[in-house]
Amino acid sequence: MHTERKNKLFKQSAIWGFIVIELVFFSIAGHFLSVSDKAFMDGANMLLLFKQSAPIGIIALGMTIVMINGNIDLSVGATYALCAIVMLDSMTWPIFAGLGDWVIPVAWLLALGTGMVLGLINGLIVWKTGVDAFIVTLGSMLGFRGLVFMYNGEQPTSHLNWTLVDIAEADLFGIETPTIVFVVFTILIWLLMSKTVHGRNAYAIGDNREAAVNAGIRVGPHMVWNFVLIGFLAALSAVVFYSASGSVNPNDGTLYELWVITAVVLGGTKLTGGSGSVISTFGGVIAIQLLRKGLGHIGADTAMVNLVIGLILIAVLFLDKQLNRKGREELKI
C-alpha cells in the first residue's frame, strides 16, 4: 500500500520533474549555445510560452477526459478548423449586419455551438452503433475536413475585425487572453474531474466498463457528454486563436490530434482509460512547448524538435512500463 502510494506520487510529479530538468538544461546550455543574448527563463519568454501552448493545451484538456473514459478523438483538428471558419464567416452574414460589434459574441456562440454539435455527432455514433471511438473519429476526421473544404473551397477564409483582435490580444497584468482562457479552463476541468459525480464516473467507466454498468452508471450518455465537451473545447481553442489571427486555411489544424495526444500521454494519461489527470496534462503541454522553445533557443531546428519529441514519447512509455511492472504486472505474467 505504502509503495503504491509512493509510486503514484512519483508518477504524478514526474512530468513536473521533467519540466524542471528542461528549464535547467536549456538555461545552462543556452548560456553557451544561445543565438540571442536573452536568458531563456526571461519572464516575457515564459509568458509567450503559455500563450503559444494555449491552442493545443485547451484541446488537450478535453482529450484527457475522453482518454480517461477509455475513448479517443482523432477529429479535433478538423473540428478546430471548421469552428474557426464558422466564427470568421458568420461575422459577414447579412442577417447580423445590424448588430455592429455585438456580432462578436454571436459568432463565438455559433462557433462553440458548431463544436458541440460535431462532438455530439461523434458521441451519438459511438454510443448507438458501438463502433470503437478510434474508428468513428478517424472517419469523422476525414468527414469534418471534407465539410471544411465544402464550406469555402480551397480558399482561406478571413475576416478582420479590430475590436475582436483587441479582445483577443488584451491582457490582465501582462497575461494575455489565450493564457487566461487556458488556465481558467484547466482549473474548471480539474474541478469537474476531481469534485463531481461526472468526473468520478469518467474514471469508473474507463477503469472497468462492465463494473460501471453494473453500478448503474449510464455509460452511453456519459460518453456522449464527454464528446460534446471535447468538441466545445476544440471550438474554444479555435475561438481563442482565430480571434487574433483573423484568417483560416482549410488545412489548418491538420495533425493537431497527434500533437494533442502526445501532450496528454506525456502527462501520464493511459490510452486504456481509467487513469490520468488534467493537471498532469497541463504539465505535458507545457513540457512540449518548453522543448520546442528551448531547442530553438539553443539553435536547433524544427527537425531536431520533431526527432526529440518522438523519442521522448517512446522513452516515457518505456519508463512507465518499467515502473508499472514492479508494482503489478509481475503477478500477472
Added chain:
Amino acid sequence: MADERLKSLTSMLARHGILVAFILFMIGFTIANQRFLGLDNVLGVIRSSAILGVMALGVTFVVVSGNLDLSVGSMMSFSTIVVLDLHDKLGPSMAIPAMFAMTMALGAFIGFLVGYLKLNSLIVTLGMLSAIHGLTLTYSGGKNMDIVDKSGTWFSVFGQGAIFGIPVPVLMFGLLAVVLTVILAKTPFGRKVYAVGGNGTAATFSGIPRARVVFMTYIISSFCVATAGLIQASRSLGSQNTVGQGLELDVLAAVILGGASLLGGSGTVFKTVIGVLILGFIQNGLLLVGLQFYVQYVVTWVIIILAVWLDIAAKRGRLWSPIA
C-alpha cells in the same frame, strides 16, 4: 422457411457486405458515367491508388496481429527522400537496396519496441511519426529533393513505365498483393499472425513466439512502405519532405474499410485490396460525376462508419449497441 432464407441472406451480406457494396457502387457509377468502367479509367484508378495500396498491404499484417502503425506516412516520406538523394550519389542500382535497408531498419526498430519491449503500438508509432519526420528533415536539410538528370535515368520505370500496357505500379501492387496473400493465408507464419492478434496470451502459451511474430509484421510493413516510396520517387523524380504526411490515417481507413478489426485477429490481404480500390474508385467516380475532390472525404466518412457498424452489428446479432 422464408425466415431462414432471410437469415442466411443477412449472414451472407454481413460476411461479404463490403464486396456487395463495392459492386453496387461500381454499377451505380457506371450508369452515371459510361467511361467509369473503361479500361483506361480502371487502370488509371489502380495506378493512382497503388502507393496507398502497397502501404495498406503491409499495415494489414500489423493490424491483424493486433497492433497499429501510424508511422507509415512519415516513413514513406523518408524512403522517398533517401532514394532520390542516393540516386544521384550512388546511382539507382545501389540507391534502391540502400533505401530498402534504411527503411527496414526503422521498421525493425519499431518492431523491437512493440514486439520485444511490449510497448503500446499506438504511442510508439505516434512517436516514430514525429521522430522519422525529424530524421527526414535533418537528412534533406529541409530542402526538396530532385534528381538532376530527369530524362536520362531508367529509375523512372517504377512509377511511369508499363509492361504490355499495364503500368508498373499496378503490376507491383498486384504482385505484392498475391505474395502477401499467400504469406498471410497459406503459411505457418500467417497463421501465427492471426493467433497473436486473436489472443496474445493464448498464443504465448501455445508456444508461438509472440515477440518475433510482431517484429516480423513491422518488417513486412516497412518493406511495403519502402516499395511505396520507390514508386512515389520514381513517378515524380523529385519530392517534398512531407510527401507522405497524413497518409497513415488514409491507409488505416482502407484497411478498416476492408473489414480488419483493430482488435486484431481478423482481416485479409484481399479485403484490404478491396478497401483500397473502394477509396480509389469513390474518389474517381465523384470526380467523373463532376464533384470536387473533397466530397470524397465526407463520402468516405459515411462509408467507413456504415461498413464497420454493419460488420459488428452482424456479429452481435442486433443493429443498435447494447451500451446503456
